[in-house]
Amino acid sequence: MAFKEFNCPSCGALLKLEYRFTETVICPFCQQSSHWTGENFEAKGEKVILADYGSKFSVGLQASFWGTKLGERKEYKFKVLGRVRFEYNDGFWDEWLLRVEGYEQNEYWLQEDEGEFFLFKKFDNLPSVNEYSELEVGMYVDWEDYKMFISEKAKAQISGGEGELPFRVIPGEQCDFVDGILLKEAIPVSIEYLPDNKKAFYVTIFNLDINDFVFTEKKQENVY
Numbered sequence: 257m258a259f260k261e262f263n264c265p266s267c268g269a270l271l272k273l274e275y276r277f278t279e280t281v282i283c284p285f286c287q288q289s290s291h292w293t294g295e296n297f298e299a300k301g302e303k304v305i306l307a308d309y310g311s312k313f314s315v316g317l318q319a320s321f322w323g324t325k326l327g328e329r330k331e332y333k334f335k336v337l338g339r340v341r342f343e344y345n346d347g348f349w350d351e352w353l354l355r356v357e358g359y360e361q362n363e364y365w366l367q368e369d370e371g372e373f374f375l376f377k378k379f380d381n382l383p384s385v386n387e388y389s390e391l392e393v394g395m396y397v398d399w400e401d402y403k404m405f406i407s408e409k410a411k412a413q414i415s416g417g418e419g420e421l422p423f424r425v426i427p428g429e430q431c432d433f434v435d436g437i438l439l440k441e442a443i444p445v446s447i448e449y450l451p452d453n454k455k456a457f458y459v460t461i462f463n464l465d466i467n468d469f470v471f472t473e474k475k476q477e478n479v480y
């Protein structure tokens with residue numbers, strides 16, 4: 257079900273958006289990125305094709321996973337709406353934007369790391385987190401009700417994206433991150449320092465492995 261439609265400013269293809277918070281759309285036909293200006297989508301930046309590495313996931317995929325929350329194991333259906341690739345010194349990693357059935361208002365990201373899958377939820381009430389330069393590994397920080405231990409920090413760049421994404425994706429743009437553990441609950445959290453001086457705070461909701469996923473439906477064509 258499309259929430260909004262527009263024609264790609266570069267090739268004219270009709271693009272259908274499914275996510276109301278989309279700020280970047282990468283055309284599946286010509287790879288042009290378009291950014292939401294507040295009124296319409298404008299072509300911005302170079303065209304980048306992401307090299308594939310044989311992931312089970314792809315934009316448009318509809319599948320489900322079994323996750324345990326508060327002791328209850330339940331099947332969650334989802335659709336992959338977009339992917340963003342980050343580069344850092346040691347290589348790259350991808351994050352997949354998911355729309356989870358029944359939780360359409362939330363922003364979920366799936367990250368794959370050496371066979372483990374982390375499902376993050378973007379935290380809407382962002383605590384007033386520090387700037388990247390103020391945080392050091394090993395530090396404890398207090399943000400209002402949150403106490404976090406900083407376990408990792410690294411400089412990264414956006415190498416490109418695919419599909420719909422809820423922030424401005426500009427290849428080559430700096431996008432540093434700080435990872436840590438939320439104390440008391442021992443929940444892994446991550447802060448991303450996005451383009452436009454935006455910060456996003458993500459909380460791990462599920463820690464999954466590939467056997468928790470159910471891939472049944474065929475990949476849809478480029479309707480995303």
Ligand SMILES: [Zn+2]
Pocket residue numbers: 264265266267268269283284285286287288
């Ligand atoms: Zn296009």
